[in-house]
Amino acid sequence: MQTFGQQLINGLSLGSIYALLALGYTMVYGIIKLINFAHGDIYMLGAFWGYYVINGLHFNFILTLLSAMIFCAIIGVLIEYFAYRPLRNSPRITALITAIGVSFLLENGMTYLFSANARSFPQVLPTITYHVLGLRISNIQLIILGTACLLMILLELVIKQTKMGKAMRAVAVDPQAAQLVGINLNHTISFTFALGSAMAGAAGVLIGLYYNSIDPLMGMTPGIKAFVAAVIGGIGSVPGASLGGFLTGLLETGVQAIGLSAYKDAVVYFVLIVILLVLPAGIFGKKLKEKV
């Protein structure tokens, strides 16, 4: 029971990171049907930004998080403007290859500028471990979970309550019709990238605090996992991405806990395939009728 509780807490902290990343994937996919392969690398940029502002400018946690989110939002909008916008009407596979190219560029650019070595993330918050009911919970885990949940609620509010959020939902349903009612397509897509990248930036700072180690290739595997999480939850759906992220995190730590850590990724992919076969559009995805 105790191990179960402990793994639950570990899984939730990891899952909230995946959930934050999955949100960016799901929003971008929902709006322009592009698997944004560079998303994991934006998360890496967020972590590096955190590293430099804490070391160089001695920012505190809140300031680091906010500045990383703003920095990543700007990067996301720039990537969309220069790499994806010219390809908006091209075959989708072309845009996908471009996204992979952007991902390579960010990874290798960062390797070139800052070397491939892993570096330890400065501990801006002192780690305090609480012992509750025999479980070990660190304040970092609580902060990760709390920040992630807060950001998800904020995101949900932005999407459901603001005018821009309404525009985003309209473009996701039908870009042409959205333009007809006066929605500016370019602004809406830029805004989506900004929101998604800000989430990735926050996730980058949080993972730096949690794992203490960052390097230029850190975004690759979590990026793909987070995309898998978004697909499990139902791509295009915001609550689905959060649920998928938490599920993936819990699954991974669960498999690790029963001693099969070598197979943890295989189990995640296997569950993905099974879910796709049973629910082809993911857990919260909408099934669209095929028209002749």
Added chain:
Amino acid sequence: MKANLKYNLAWLALMVAVFVLIDACEFFGIINSFIENMLVTIGINIILATGLNLIIGFSGQFSLGHAGFMAIGAYATGIITQNIATPLGFYLSMVVGIAIAMVAALIVGIPTLRLHGDYLAIATMGAAEIIRILINNFKITNGAAGLFNIPPLVTWATVYVLMCLTTIMTVNFIHSRRGRAVMAVREDEIAAEAMGINTTRWKLVAFVFGAGTAAIGGSLHAAYIQTIAPGDFNIMASIAILIIVVLGGVGSITGTFVAAIVLGALDTILQNFGTLRMIIYSLALILIMIFKPAGLLGNWEFSFKRLSQSRKKATVHD
């Protein structure tokens, strides 16, 4: 057969001419081991990318798991030729690899090919990762360390001949009745179904065929490079093959050849740039995609038949 004899002979002549050319360059020392390595890599990439182009370009199914099937071929060769270190052992291992890869493709394909577009891509990617993780944990495959000291049973000539053979088989498949069925499924699944085509079956046929060619590429890779590790067959490896297909033009075998040669040459030239290499490579990729979204050749295909026919037309006009 007879009607196309002239054109088939022209293709055969081209293949022999290129072989003789490479052989002559080798003889006169123009091709050093560095360039030979590049040529072999290009040949293997062409085999892999042609198979993937059949799946993506001709049957319209977006697969991101090609490296998984390549890994099966590579490990079959690695394990068998370490025990039977003869050319016969190599060909036996290749056949075994192809068979296992095809069975794996059937197991993966029957459930997942019901999915569409990006969902299929993610499912095949997951399947390939599962194959890689299994290889990573099995004892017979020597785990994460991989296999080394695989006997060098492959020369550039083997790669060249097998590249020609797989291309001929793929192109013949595409131009056959089966190939037309596969392309009908790509164009419009519902219309194809209405014409009486068993869509699932033809999608599966293309997928399994592609997996078989991937295993050939993997076998050659293992026997030429002589060391393999599970890390060589990760998602990035699948993506590298996908890049060749898309860069050349989805649905153009000629394009696949051109892209594989261009990328292979680019890679060799960029070796001198050290760490800048991948930055230039990724920038080149982004720029080519932005300025040539349909790939270098689109779906244009080189054909001796069309060449001679257009020449005939030109003479008539004169």
